[in-house]
Amino acid sequence: MSKPLMLAGLLYFALSAQAIADTLDVQLFPLTGEIRFHNPNALPVLFVYYSISSSTNHVGALNPTTPPWHSISDFYDASGNGFIDGSNNWTKLAATSTELTEGVFSGPGGSLLAQRLVTLGQIWNPGVVAYTDLAFDIHQDTQAVVANIQLALDGDYDHNGTVNQSDYTVWRQNFGSTSLLDADGDINGIVDAGDYIIWRKNFGKSLPGAGTSAGGGQSLGLVSSAVPEPTTATLISFAASAFLLPRRRRRAA
Numbered sequence: 001m002s003k004p005l006m007l008a009g010l011l012y013f014a015l016s017a018q019a020i021a022d023t024l025d026v027q028l029f030p031l032t033g034e035i036r037f038h039n040p041n042a043l044p045v046l047f048v049y050y051s052i053s054s055s056t057n058h059v060g061a062l063n064p065t066t067p068p069w070h071s072i073s074d075f076y077d078a079s080g081n082g083f084i085d086g087s088n089n090w091t092k093l094a095a096t097s098t099e100l101t102e103g104v105f106s107g108p109g110g111s112l113l114a115q116r117l118v119t120l121g122q123i124w125n126p127g128v129v130a131y132t133d134l135a136f137d138i139h140q141d142t143q144a145v146v147a148n149i150q151l152a153l154d155g156d157y158d159h160n161g162t163v164n165q166s167d168y169t170v171w172r173q174n175f176g177s178t179s180l181l182d183a184d185g186d187i188n189g190i191v192d193a194g195d196y197i198i199w200r201k202n203f204g205k206s207l208p209g210a211g212t213s214a215g216g217g218q219s220l221g222l223v224s225s226a227v228p229e230p231t232t233a234t235l236i237s238f239a240a241s242a243f244l245l246p247r248r249r250r251r252a253a
Contacts (some may be wrong), residue, residue, distance in 0.1 A: 022046070022145050023209055024112065024138060027152040028131045033063070033122040036152070037112055044111040047145055049103035051137040052120075054129055059100050061129040063122065065093040070121035072110060073102050083118065084108035109140065115179060117187040120184070155202035157195075158185040162206040167199055 022045045027037035035052065039045050054061035066074055073092050084090075087107050094101040100123060104110060112118060124134065131151065138145040148194035155163040157170040159182070171183040176189045183191045185198035 001190040003184060011173045013152050016137045021143050022140070024103070024145055024147055025150050026136050026149045027117070029152050029154065030126045030131065031128055031153060031205065033068075033124040033226070035124055036117050036149075039112040039146075039215045040118045040132075041116055044113050044116050045145060046109050046111045046139055049101075049137075051094070051099065051101040051135075052123070052125060053099040053101075053135050053137075054133055055135045056129070056133055056204035058129050058133060060097050060125055061133060062097050062100055063099060063125060064100055068121035069100060069123050070119050071100075076118065077104070077110070084112065113192060115181050116189060117181070117184070119120055151207055153202070153205060153206070153207050155183070156207075157184060157199065160253065161209075163202045163204060168196075171195055171199055 013118050017247060019207075023041065024045055025040055027034075027038055029035070052062065063069065071090070071092060072080075073083050073090040074080060076082070078087055079089050085104060085107070090103050090104045092102045100120075112134040124131075131149065132150075136147040136149070137148055149158075151160065151161075152159075154161060155167055157167040157205070160166070167183070169189060174180045176185050177191045178189055181189070181191065183195050184200075185195040188194065236251045
């Protein structure tokens with residue numbers, strides 16, 4: 001194969017890989033400052049690095065203490081319960097009031113199981129910066145994971161911005177499920193009595209702007225985080241690396 005054809009093939013590989021990037025939901029709780037990752041996909045999503053930062057570098061936007069930062073390196077890696085990465089230890093790369101970043105130096109990386117959630121703790125200070133000030137960067141070895149930003153509320157199991165009777169209906173209909181987890185309020189992987197308690201405690205609460213024509217649509221919508229488009233040279237470089245290095249297999253659930 002000629003060199004131009006090979007480069008064209010590598011570029012096509014890189015573009016194709018980028019086109020089918022994995023996605024994660026980033027759930028932001030304005031009433032508590034909690035941030036969660038949710039995998040809405042039918043397969044686990046792998047990642048080796050993530051960063052949460054204030055796009056304006058606003059001091060006090062984030063809370064780096066432990067708790068409330070429920071970091072992978074403290075709770076979910078091999079030194080903790082292994083829920084994200086049971087084989088390797090993650091490292092905090094930045095822990096300030098403007099940036100929280102951690103990653104893993106070896107192994108295939110961590111993964112979030114299909115339909116599961118994980119809390120990173122009450123690390124956002126909504127009284128200091130709006131959710132629009134927060135920037136999220138989640139990466140696999142060769143590409144970014146698309147982050148869909150969602151505003152969320154404890155006990156809001158139908159995701160309409162208000163905790164009411166319809167959320168109880170969702171809980172009741174899915175009680176005992178380990179696959180339909182919209183009503184898994186305590187994120188333990190099953191819809192159970194604990195999720196009823198969360199609904200009851202939050203009954204009547206609403207997200208700021210929910211139910212209004214001006215605020216409801218914006219606050220409850222999804223926003224895909226902006227991932228800068230790489231240059232052709234960068235794509236070819238990524239493709240060449242993937243061409244030369246052994247392909248890693250996606251881990252099974």
